[in-house]
Amino acid sequence: MTTGTPDVRVRLDLSYDGTDFSGWAVQPRLRTVQGVVEEGLARIVRGHRPRLTVAGRTDAGVHASGQVAHLDLTASAWAALPGRSVRTPEAAFVDRLGGVLPGDVLVRRASLAPEGFDARFSAVERRYSYRVSDRPETRDPLTRRTVLWAKNPLDLALLTEASDALTGLRDFAAFCRSREGSTTIRTLLEFSWRREDRGPDAGLVVATVRADAFCHSMVRSLVGAVLAVGEGRRDLCWLMEVAESPRRTPRISVAAPHGLTLEEVVYPPDNEVASRAESTRARRALD
């Protein structure tokens, strides 16, 4: 970066169809969302090779409707963005990225981040959805990339009972791929299921999963375990037993990635994003 120029932090709101991506995070020789967007950024911002920090590192095949990331630019690079037809750097950023990114990833919005904002550490909540078709008549080739086609009908009462049992503050070690020294204690704020009655999702069973943060593979493990109960293959007793496992257990099948979409990342008011980032970092450092 140009020395002596103060940085600006830019918040990006983005969406992607995860089907043809090997997940968010950059990996050598693989097509990843981070890799594709960072390449696009390098083409529109002169002299920069910006790095993205993301709120939710989605796995291969997982989609995002409301993903959030940030990057740092020099103030001069930011100010140089507008052209003749587009007046603000914010609009120019979205416009130019749209011109260079492929159709399966879209930056919806670029904005100057408030002081102390960190896409990952300032977040107070992540919300995911998981879509399942459990009846032949609700299968649809047009939504096959975002909907799991279950073989057996789902019992909504069983799904609800099972997911209720997992909600709240607890150790989710049984549902997390282990990472040395990091905590698996999380607050699962919501884990609910409904059968949609209208619109393009009509007839589908849709889960909403909200937590302050998720550890690796946690959402898909939670969904996989509860689907086993909802399909009648397992009972609540089994779920309570496997949920107590002190580490990730092969008894829980991870649900397929394509049913999962990161819908929203929630941040506190602007004047609290800095302190939230600080307290999250401090907690993670303790792990």
Added chain:
Amino acid sequence: MTTGTPDVRVRLDLSYDGTDFSGWAVQPRLRTVQGVVEEGLARIVRGHRPRLTVAGRTDAGVHASGQVAHLDLTASAWAALPGRSVRTPEAAFVDRLGGVLPGDVLVRRASLAPEGFDARFSAVERRYSYRVSDRPETRDPLTRRTVLWAKNPLDLALLTEASDALTGLRDFAAFCRSREGSTTIRTLLEFSWRREDRGPDAGLVVATVRADAFCHSMVRSLVGAVLAVGEGRRDLCWLMEVAESPRRTPRISVAAPHGLTLEEVVYPPDNEVASRAESTRARRALD
């Protein structure tokens, strides 16, 4: 077909993602829905190479959620379909086709057609939808295959005024690719626009187009003409003038295929399908 065996007519209800198909109708060396489904049928029905008759011959890139087709089989081939695990020919048909068809086309239902049923000529109504995103924040990579991304915001009042002016019984020659000797008089039962307020289509502008039947390229020409008014590029005067053109006019831009979906084909009660088919055939013969 085996001689001496009475035929059965099978109705198929099917859906497809039109993105990777060169339309419905079989064409040499091109991947078409009809071609792919007929190949699948040949694999599951012994000794047959069944031909499909369809309600709506969709163009390349157009989708279908509620397409209907029929085929004829010998009664013995139909009766031979069930296997050990699937008891009825209807269920066996869907199950086996599901095993051989690719992911972008799905036969949802197979059923014995009522006496005199013809997927094309018995139909009394076809319903299409057309989806448009006219605001950057409603663009979504996950729905990019079924939603047109318009450059300019749409005025719902103008769209409604324009489409109202085209509704009813009239000669749609201006909107139809000409076919020697066939009528272009149709009854446009509904042509309405709404902005969705919830669900996966939230924020999108969606047209509903219903008619007894459509001539070739008619739905996309109607949508293209009305979008020009809704975007403010043309006015109602212009629309009224081009609509009077005695033949297809290049002044009307055909809307892109990917926003269009055949949602439903409506048939009369079972005891009327035969007479409806007869009267449609007679009318077409007059042309």
